[in-house]
Amino acid sequence: MTYTVAVAGASGYAGGEVLRLLADHPEFEVTTVTASSNAGRPLVELQPHLRSYAELVLQETTPEVLRGHDVVFLALPHGASGAITDELDDDVLVIDCGADHRLADEGAWATFYGGEFHEPWAYGVPELPAAGGKLRDRLAGARKIAAPGCNASAVSLAIAPGIAAGIIEEDIVAVLAVGPSGAGKNLKVQYLASELLGSASPYGVGGTHRHVPEIAQNLVLAGAAAPRISFTPVLVPMARGILATVTAPLKPGVTGGQVRDAWESAYAAERFVQVLPAGAWPRTADVLGANTALIGVTVDEAANRVVAVLALDNLVKGTAGAAIQSANIALGLPEGTALTTNGVAP
């Protein structure tokens, strides 16, 4: 069967990546692409690397334009999708790459985002441990899916095995090296090459970053009671990629062997989340363009902390790949359709 697909926000980074991956999807046919200020322009003017879509012209992002498709991917700024999703039919599969349908806690939404609150949807990180199973179970048959924040998925996937196994304290410290494409095609001065190159620049420091409540929500799903999360992202000069270093204290008596077992068993059956052999550490260069998250894990004996290091591509496993993987699950298609574990190197 062929599903007709609309991609809203197709002139942006996340929408562009959805399109790049969907070009290899045998069951999805993209018939409509939309934008805002760039509506009316040919898609390839904005996305010159997407040659297979040469015939498509960006339309306005309205419910009327998006209606009539089997699947709609929304890659709009947060706050812009809620009004549109309210107008689409219940049986249409909608995957929102923005934050509007991620949080269940209205208070957290008001604190970290503000504006109108929208109901939470099934969360698009299939491999996350949740209540003895995986979030994948909640995506099967879903028609409304919230794709994750890229930093939130990196931190959550890195540390959730320790929470699910009950072997770490709920006192998480995460420091991330992140590429500027996570911020979208943003014209802010801090994303200029002259500001980024040759520097590492922290932002969202001190518990203020919007992904803190999203990570907490994920870890509660994995079995935490009231996790404390210290989260510090650092912009570094690489176009895309996240390297998350996440640590937490071990509960008394927990051994290195138990840690390795917890991480390996959590992801043993997963194709897109892989735990590296002891002593091996992931690099962002190994996951660029791939839907893979790679994890290295060890115990720092002197500090009595587990140290998990995870690399993913913010635009693939952190957004567009997660969105497509989740859509595949929702429709009962092979989960990895149009997705690869192979990166682009060097």
Ligand SMILES: NC(=O)C1=CN([C@@H]2O[C@H](COP(=O)(O)OP(=O)(O)OC[C@H]3O[C@@H](n4cnc5c(N)ncnc54)[C@H](OP(=O)(O)O)[C@@H]3O)[C@@H](O)[C@H]2O)C=CC1
């Ligand atoms: N970049 C990343 O790594 C990740 C992004 N996301 C999320 O994906 C979404 C898109 O992000 P990203 O692609 O990075 O952002 P971009 O800024 O690159 O793209 C934004 C897109 O939305 C369109 N747009 C802007 N304003 C409006 C509006 N008011 N109504 C409708 N469309 C509008 C733009 O159109 P035009 O070009 O015409 O202005 C463009 O197509 C965001 O919610 C983001 O948080 C999630 C995880 C990771």
Ligand SMILES: CC(=O)N[C@@H](CCC(=O)OP(=O)(O)O)C(=O)O
């Ligand atoms: C470099 C940079 O600014 N990155 C973004 C990542 C955004 C993301 O993951 O998406 P959502 O906004 O949809 O949550 C940030 O840290 O906010």
